[in-house]
Structures are given as structure tokens and as C-alpha cells.
Amino acid sequence: xxxxxxxxxxxxxxxxxxxxxxxxxxxxxxxxxxxxxxxxxxxxxxxxxxxxxxxxxxxxxxxxxxxxxxxxxxxxxxxxxxxxxxxxxxxxxxxxxxxxxxxxxxxxxxxxxxxxxxxxxxxxxxxxxxxxxxxxxxxxxxxxxxxxxxxxxxxxxxxxxxxxxxxxxxxxxxxxxxxxxxxxxxxxxxxxxxxxxxxxxxxxxxxxxxxxxxxxxxxxxxxxxxxxxxxxxxxxxxxxxxxxxxxxxxxxxxxxxxxxxxxxxxxxxxxxxxxxxxxxxxxxxxxxxxxxxxxxxxxxxxxxxxxxxxxxxxxxxxxxxxxxxxxxxxxxxxxxxxxxxxxxxxxx
Ligand code: KG4
Ligand code: ZN
Numbered sequence: 001x002x003x004x005x006x007x008x009x010x011x012x013x014x015x016x017x018x019x020x021x022x023x024x025x026x027x028x029x030x031x032x033x034x035x036x037x038x039x040x041x042x043x044x045x046x047x048x049x050x051x052x053x054x055x056x057x058x059x060x061x062x063x064x065x066x067x068x069x070x071x072x073x074x075x076x077x078x079x080x081x082x083x084x085x086x087x088x089x090x091x092x093x094x095x096x097x098x099x100x101x102x103x104x105x106x107x108x109x110x111x112x113x114x115x116x117x118x119x120x121x122x123x124x125x126x127x128x129x130x131x132x133x134x135x136x137x138x139x140x141x142x143x144x145x146x147x148x149x150x151x152x153x154x155x156x157x158x159x160x161x162x163x164x165x166x167x168x169x170x171x172x173x174x175x176x177x178x179x180x181x182x183x184x185x186x187x188x189x190x191x192x193x194x195x196x197x198x199x200x201x202x203x204x205x206x207x208x209x210x211x212x213x214x215x216x217x218x219x220x221x222x223x224x225x226x227x228x229x230x231x232x233x234x235x236x237x238x239x240x241x242x243x244x245x246x247x248x249x250x251x252x253x254x255x256x257x258x259x260x261x262x263x264x265x266x267x268x269x270x271x272x273x274x275x276x277x278x279x280x281x282x283x284x285x286x287x288x289x290x291x292x293x294x295x296x297x298x299x300x301x302x303x304x305x306x307x308x309x310x311x312x313x314x315x316x317x318x319x320x321x322x323x324x325x326x327x328x329x330x331x332x333x334x335x336x337x338x339x340x341x342x343x344x345x346x347x348x
Contacts, residue, residue, distance in 0.1 A: 005078040005323055006070075008102070009316025010063065012055040012095030013087025013115045014140070015039075015046045018312035019063045021070035021077075024320050026125055030069035031313040033306075034058050037181065044180050045170070052090030059098055066312070074106045079328065081319025084112035085336030086141070092335045100331050111319040112333035116341045118314040119276040120148055125317040126303045129272060133301075134265050136258055136289070139277030140166035140181075143212045145261040146341060148274070151321045156345035157261045158210025165250060166279045168214035172246050175225045176239045186243045187282050193237075193244025198224050200249040202256075210261040212253060221246050251288045258289065262296055272299040280308040 005024040012018075015036040021029040036054045040046050067074065082099030085092050096112065103110040119137055123129045134157075135146045143160040163171075166183060173182020178189065200220040203213035224242055228234045234242075258273065265271035273293050279285065286302050293300035307313060322328070 003076075005320055006072060006076055007079050007081050007111070007316045007319035007323060008063070008066065008077050009113070009312040009314070009319055010059070010080070010082035010095045010099050011115075011118075011310055011312040011315045012059065012091040013083045013085070014091065014310055015051050016310040017055050017058045017062055018310065018315075019059070019066035020312035020316045021066055021072065022125065022313055022316035022320055024324065026128065028125075028313045029072070030066040031311060032062050032066050032069065033311050034062055041180055044174060046088070048088040048090055051088055052094055055091045055094040059094060063098070063102075074102065077106065077108050079103075079109040079111050079319055079323050080106070081111035081113050081315050081322075083115045083118065083315050084333055085115065085339040087115055087337070089335060089337045092337075096333070096335050100333075104331060109323065109328035110331060110333060111322050111327070112329040113315050113318045113322070114339050114341060115315075116142065116339070117152070118318040120146065120154070120341065121151070121318050121321055122276055122303045122307050122314045123274040123301045124321070125313065126307060127301045129274060129301050132265070132267070133272040133274045134258075134261055136254070136273065136275045136280075137277045138165050138254070138275065138279035138285075140164060140170065142277060143214070145210045145258065147265060151325055152327065154341040156340075156342035157264055158212065158257060159345070160212040160214065162213050162215035163218060165212070165214055165254070166277070168218050168250060169279065171218050172221050172243070175221055176234070176242060183279060183282065186247060187284060189240045189243035190247045190284065191240075193240030193242070195244040195248035197241040198245035200224075200245055202249050202252045205253060205256045208260075210257050210264065212257055214250070214253070217246065217249055217253075247284055251285055254285060255288050255292050259292060259296070262298060270297040270299075272301060274301045276303065276308060278309040281305045
């Protein structure tokens with residue numbers, strides 16, 4: 001038996017510096033993530049220059065730690081994979097250049113991974129799901145519905161016309177004074193809130209397409225906050241009620257759009273829904289999607305929370321999948337700030 005394929009993955013496209021080692025038997029041998037939250041918190045969001053410098057500072061030692069935890073020497077690797085985009089270009093350059101140096105020094109193939117593909121394929125690492133499936137990708141930068149047909153084969157069914165859903169969570173959190181990052185704080189506050197107190201708009205619901213829009217919802221939250229401020233200020237219950245009402249509206253939009261996309265999937269059996277991206281960590285949204293799939297007889301797969309937010313295990317796994325198909329890259333592989341999964345839908 002040949003030794004298992006073993007891939008080192010590197011992720012530096014946003015504010016997580018991460019390294020992981022994954023094999024083709026779906027074992028995560030090591031998975032280390034260093035969040036830069038404290039570096040960015042004073043600014044209320046990710047500062048690209050600070051992120052890139054922090055990646056430079058920490059990436060080497062994180063890779064060392066991942067290799068030590070995996071208990072393998074560099075010579076045992078089958079390939080080195082790194083996110084090559086889309087993302088904050090300074091950080092992506094740090095990760096991809098480091099991967100190129102390692103690949104060159106160790107004589108291993110390089111795999112330049114699309115960050116969105118890494119999110120898209122995570123459910124195959126964790127749950128061995130077969131192609132095709134409908135992917136709902138919900139993160140700080142993206143909100144898309146894609147038909148995943150195979151590695152490198154994606155059809156976009158819908159996307160956001162303005163903000164990503166993670167941005168809407170983050171902006172709502174900011175308006176409520178929760179700080180950064182907002183998603184988990186809004187989710188926590190919503191647990192004690194009355195979702196029926198504010199009737200926020202549900203953009204695009206009922207339209208005959210699979211697109212999203214969150215800008216109007218964000219403005220509605222702003223008006224609610226301003227209104228309460230003029231009336232003397234917000235107390236904890238007001239904040240919880242706004243968080244719950246926002247989350248319910250966002251959930252309604254997500255469920256309506258996803259229902260439509262499921263109906264557009266062709267095939268004999270009910271299509272499987274897979275959710276990915278940081279917002280997929282939200283338990284309320286998971287419950288809504290679980291209920292939608294139960295209604296329709298669709299299987300539903302949501303990776304564990306830690307593999308929904310940015311991590312390097314998903315990058316290493318995308319590397320494993322690409323390596324198996326011989327999809328390796330030359331050492332002059334470019335970094336790409338924009339890199340849509342469905343090139344036909346790039347302009348929209
Ligand atoms: O995929 P990710 O880690 O980074 C990229 O955007 O690529 O996603 C980060 C986003 C942020 O907007 C964050 O607020 C959101 O995911 N997020 C959540 C939750 N956890 C993270 N949003 C809602 N509920 C959560 N529990
Ligand atoms: Zn991401």
C-alpha cells in the first residue's frame with residue numbers, strides 16, 4: 001500500500017493565520033489557527049496592513065507547530081497547499097509565498113487553492129458527501145448559492161446584490177455596540193430577544209431568482225437604533241430584541257432563497273444542501289436550514305463550527321482533492337484578490 005497522501009495547508013487570506021496537515025483518509029493530523037482578533041478589535045474591523053504584518057510574524061511558527069503536532073517531517077508531505085485568493089492581497093501573498101518557498105525547498109508540488117473552494121469542499125472532508133450538492137456559502141465577504149458538480153466545477157445560482165450576510169451581522173453588531181466580530185455577539189444577544197418586536201424588511205423574498213440583498217435590512221436596523229436613541233437610549237432588552245428581529249429577518253431571506261435554489265437543482269433524488277463559511281457557525285440559521293431540508297426531504301450537512309470559520313484544514317483538504325486529480329500549480333502561480341468559483345458568473 002502506498003503511504004497516504006499528506007498535504008500541508010496554509011490560510012492567510014483574512015484575519016486568521018492558520019496551518020494544518022490533512023491526509024487523504026480524511027484525517028486532520030494537525031489544525032492550528034491563530035486569530036488576530038485582538039490586533040484588529042480597536043479598529044472595529046480587519047485592517048489589511050496589520051493583518052499582513054501579523055501573518056508574516058506568526059506563520060513560520062504556526063507551520064512548525066502544525067508539523068510537530070502531525071508528527072511528520074517535511075519530507076513526508078505529498079504537497080504544500082495555500083490559499084491564493086480571493087482575499088486581502090497582502091496576507092494572501094504572505095501565505096502563498098511561504099508555500100512556494102517550502103515547496104521549492106522540499107521538492108514538493110505546490111497547490112494554489114481558491115479560498116471559496118476550500119469552504120465548498122469542507123463537507124467532503126468532514127462528512128464524505130458525494131457530488132453534486134447545493135452549497136450555501138455565507139461568510140463575511142460572500143453570500144452565494146452554488147451547484148457543486150465536482151472539484152473545480154461550480155455553477156452559481158444566486159449571489160448577494162449588495163452586502164454579504166456576515167457583513168450585515170457585523171454592521172448590526174456595531175450599531176448595537178457589540179464590537180467586532182459581530183456575528184457571534186448578535187447570535188448570543190438574540191437568544192434573549194423578542195424576534196417579533198421589530199418587523200424588519202425581508203428583501204427579495206418571493207422573487208423568482210436566488211439572489212440576496214441585505215443593505216435594506218441593515219438600514220432598517222439603523223433606523224430602529226436611531227429611534228430608540230432619540231427616545232432615551234437602548235437597554236439590554238432593546239439590543240436583544242433588535243438582534244433577534246434582525247436574525248429572524250436574515251433567516252427568512254436565507255431560507256426563502258435556498259428553497260428556490262433547491263428547486264432549481266436537477267436530478268432524481270432531492271438535492272443535498274451543504275452550508276459553509278463563517279456565518280454557517282450560527283446555530284439559529286442551522287436550525288432554520290435543518291427544518292427547510294426536513295420539509296423537502298433533502299439531506300443537510302453542516303461542518304463542525306471550527307471548520308466553518310476560516311481554517312487551514314479546509315485548504316489542506318482542497319489540496320488533497322486537487323492532488324488526487326493531478327491539479328498542481330507552477331511556482332509562479334499568481335495571487336488573486338478576486339477569484340470567482342463560477343467564471344461565467346464573474347461579472348454579476
Ligand atoms: O468565513 P469567515 O471566517 O471569513 C470570511 O469572511 O472569509 O467568516 C467571517 C464572518 C464574519 O462576518 C462573522 O461575523 C461571521 O462570519 N460569523 C457569524 C457567526 N460566527 C462568525 N455570523 C453569525 N453568527 C455566528 N455565530
Ligand atoms: Zn472564509
